[in-house]
Amino acid sequence: MGEGPTDTDGRGDGRARHVAIIMDGNGRWAKKRAMPRSVGHQRGVEAVRRLVRGLGPMGLDCLTLYAFSSENWKRSEDEVDDLMNLMRKFIKSDLPDFVANDVKLKIIGDWQGLAPDIVAMLEDALAQTADGSKTLAVALNYGGQDEIARAAAKAAAAGEITASAIEAQLDTNDLPPLDLLIRTSGEIRLSNFLLWQAAYAEMLFIDTLWPDFKPEHLAQALNDFARRERRYGGR
Ligand code: IPE
Ligand code: IPE
Ligand code: MG
Numbered sequence: 001m002g003e004g005p006t007d008t009d010g011r012g013d014g015r016a017r018h019v020a021i022i023m024d025g026n027g028r029w030a031k032k033r034a035m036p037r038s039v040g041h042q043r044g045v046e047a048v049r050r051l052v053r054g055l056g057p058m059g060l061d062c063l064t065l066y067a068f069s070s071e072n073w074k075r076s077e078d079e080v081d082d083l084m085n086l087m088r089k090f091i092k093s094d095l096p097d098f099v100a101n102d103v104k105l106k107i108i109g110d111w112q113g114l115a116p117d118i119v120a121m122l123e124d125a126l127a128q129t130a131d132g133s134k135t136l137a138v139a140l141n142y143g144g145q146d147e148i149a150r151a152a153a154k155a156a157a158a159g160e161i162t163a164s165a166i167e168a169q170l171d172t173n174d175l176p177p178l179d180l181l182i183r184t185s186g187e188i189r190l191s192n193f194l195l196w197q198a199a200y201a202e203m204l205f206i207d208t209l210w211p212d213f214k215p216e217h218l219a220q221a222l223n224d225f226a227r228r229e230r231r232y233g234g235r
Contacts, residue, residue, distance in 0.1 A: 109142025
């Protein structure tokens, strides 16, 4: 009661705290240039790097990036290997950047199922960034349905299957509510990303292919978000 239309947390200033991005279009970016998909993924990593470096002035508490879905294992072995190797390289090269940019890393999804060396690298990165004040959540081996099923199983084991009990067990339980979900590359679907969290999130679908995404695109999206009226079913 008495909450403003854009108010999720009592501040009512309409500022987005938590934005998530489905980083799509690496393959099409490469195809347009007659390059292998792996080059598109490399350029995609560069777009992530630019965004992390440009995060400061955006005023977000959390940015969540969809990096590898639980369905992406269906891709060719070569492409999956490329993506896993890029992940290894990115963690190694950019961990100091995270620390310098006050970023706290968080991983959502069934990431313990990744290769043991990647799990070890991620555990180290989580420990090294634990004191960061803004969160970069990376969805790895993530599927929204899987996340909900795992959360529901934990809620059931604790004897309470209600929406709030399930929500408390989601991988995102320590993150602010999702304000804005962006998908690049022109596809208008969720592809199993943050299904629960998207219940009242604003959505933005843009044609830009992920490797072309710049911090200015996010700044524009945040301006767009600030003009939206959120209602949460009330009036
Ligand atoms: C997104 O780009 C990256 C991942 C899913 C890992 P895609 O590889 O899906 O690029 P398109 O959709 O084929 O263009
Ligand atoms: C979603 O993109 C997954 C990531 C961006 C990591 P996809 O490219 O895998 O989704 P679909 O296959 O087009 O639905
Ligand atoms: Mg895609």
